[in-house]
Amino acid sequence: MSGLLLAGGGHSHALLLRRWSMRPQKRPQGLITLVSRSSTVLYSGMVPGLIAGLYQRNQVEVDLRNLADQAGVALVIAEITGLDIAARHLQLLGRLDLPYDWLSLNLGAVTRTSPAAVDGLVPIKPLEPALAYLQQQDLAMTSPAVASAPFWVVGSGLAAMETVLALRQRWPQRPLKLQAISDRLPAAFQRALRQAEIELVEHQTPTQTQPEAGLLCTGSQAPTWLTKSGLACCTNTGRLRTRATLQVLGQTQVLAAGDCAVLDAHPRAPSGVWAVRAAVPLARNLEAAVKGEPLKPWTPQRQALQLLGGFxxxxxxxxxxxxxxxxxxxxxxxxxxxxxxxxFMAMFESSEAMDDTAEMTCRGCAAKLPGAPLERALKQAGIGSLGSEPEDAAVLPMRAAGVMAPVLQSVDGFPALISDPWLNGRLSALHACSDLWACGALVTAAQTVITLPETAAHTQEMLLAQTLAGIRSALEPQGAQLIGGHTLEARDGAAPPPLSRAVQVILNVSGQPRNAPWPKAGLQAGDRLLLSRPLGTGVLFAAAMRSAAKPAALDAALDQMTTSQHPLVEALQTLDSQQPGSVHAATDITGFGLLGHLGEMLRNRSLRVVLDGLAIPALPQALDLLESGQASTMAPANRRAWAQLDDGSVNLNLSGIRSGSPRHQALLELLVDPQTCGPLLISVPENSAAVLLNEDGTAWGEIGWVTTR
Incomplete structure (x- = not known):
């Protein structure tokens, strides 16, 4: 089976995940995947309070990534663009389609607009762009012209009323106007508008001034792609028409709930109340459907009490x-x-029942063998130089004479870091490619070995296809091809959910540099050390397993990790051709951390490195987590690299950080934090550093320099 696909991170699906995290025995067997356009979902009932400034963003967010992990559900962050009913495929933006056996739709809604809608006004839904727009308005109001210009809210419903009153709390002095049909506003609401000094403009009365800034709160409709899907939809709102079992009319294997759907026999207005109430019937019917059991009808109560916030x-x-x-x-x-x-929000806080992952070992590059046993094993096998004089990639031995440019080759891989097989394939490929990038080569070809869990053939097919597509997404933009590989099936019995985490990827990559490969141990006195991106992926993903990492911090880490660094290598190759010998030494920072890999560069004992502690960049929340005692499970083994700080090989300039302070200790931990898809580290002469650091939008940052002892 291809499994159960949950499309959308709405309230019903969030409560569904909570149910399975608290009661794992209820979770259907096989692969379950949640597709959401973001890693968090906003609780709509608290959004007016967020707009008003009563709450912070993190107080109204449900962490879908953490919730999915606890529920044993794979999470795919992607924009849904369509549905192929015949093929049973969910279509995603820029990615391979996801197949399904059972599909559950809980997509929320978007603001209904019309051709007469005022240009320039921003729809209140989706909520995330609207909230970003309000933050832009906050910044723009430093201009007196903007602060004195009216801000409009257009709409006659409850959402418009709550929004405009929240905006009055947010902006006590700015002129506010509500354009509405006054007959639809109860007298109590109109009194509240007058007390808040909000001008009520009759919707059908022409205004002398065209609104230049404002929000559209003109009702809701289902996402537009649903009406093109071939599913049964309401004519005016696009909402999916469902039976009492929540199955979409004419589609026994597609269920829907929340604002994107309506019970055909018991229609209710879109509201978070009904989305919450639908969660348990949806869960029970999905659980029954996957088992082949009959589904039960649900009749919602006729009315529900709604509490509307205001001021x-x-x-x-x-x-x-x-x-x-x-x-x-x-x-x-x-x-x-x-x-x-x-x-409601407290239900999604991690509890002892949910948090059974605290002792799990880290994945990704933090799963590699520590340095000490690796070096001993290589020495015993008679290839100790691979440990004592390591390079990121090796020059292939050639039997034929006359080969002009060397061919470099490297191999890398790790257990799945995340539950999205497409994204994990991309991360694995980018991580493997960085070994060649660190030698000044672009990848031209790759082969892969992929180990799949023991499960149904259709699920294996989907996992393999998604993984291969993710690998290709990393290779093809740099002109590289996936030319072959091998697949294996694990023999360890049933893997714990989600099955996508049991996929293991190994890649062999090869390529050629334009000139001589950049060495790892070519440091020269006077060189500047440049780093291409911040550190901290190890501690962030370790903390994520303990529900201690903020969703935004993990989003920032993944955004960095999924960005290819091959354009940096191309730019360095150009500089190297203009100024030959510009790159004296290079490496990539991976499992042994910055200090461990820097030690591999420092083989010349007459040299030492000075690091500027304040200049070493860290991903959001990484230092705070390290300061609180969080760390990757590989960090203890990596701490042997601290010996370089004691023997004079590396000097750490604290730049005002108090020695022995918690922040000093966090910085030491950052130096040995294992990285997946980590930064490139280059050693270049001062003039080359100046060129790189003065480029517009440069990724490089100077973190230290090389001097003699």
Missing amino acids: QNGQPTAWGLRGSHLFGPHPLLWRWKRSIDAH
């Missing part, structure tokens, strides 16, 4: 709405709403 005289308040009956506002209703919202 009165600058203080939080709330209204209650049940059916057409509106009551309030009253501070007690706000306290009730705040308690409900806090309880």
